[in-house]
Amino acid sequence: MVDLIPLDPESNPSECQFCGTHVSDDFRRTLGDEDNVAHRCLACDSRPRIQSGSAAGREVKYPDPADQPNRNRGRNVSETLSDGGVDQ
Numbered sequence: 001m002v003d004l005i006p007l008d009p010e011s012n013p014s015e016c017q018f019c020g021t022h023v024s025d026d027f028r029r030t031l032g033d034e035d036n037v038a039h040r041c042l043a044c045d046s047r048p049r050i051q052s053g054s055a056a057g058r059e060v061k062y063p064d065p066a067d068q069p070n071r072n073r074g075r076n077v078s079e080t081l082s083d084g085g086v087d088q
Contacts, residue, residue: 013037018066019044031055 013036016023021043028036032055039057042050045065052060 016041016044027055033057 013028014022014025015038017037017039019041021041023032023038023041025036027041028038031050032038034056037057038055040050040054045054046062049060049062049064052058052062054060054064
């Protein structure tokens with residue numbers, strides 16, 4: 001008999017582990033970790049970081065958009081709207 005390891009019920013392998021956005025099987029297989037899990041995606045990270053390994057959970061040399069929201073950001077990193085520089 002084979003013992004199966006139960007999966008974390010909160011974890012969904014078809015979602016980005018950082019932001020929860022759906023990621024395709026091909027994205028996870030190509031850019032994810034050895035278990036085909038995407039730790040970051042194009043919705044929450046920049047393309048240079050993804051291509052350097054952030055989707056596989058590796059530390060990369062590029063600035064993280066989560067730490068610097070106005071730099072190289074994906075579409076879900078910041079919900080901040082510009083006020084046009086006018087104090088309110």
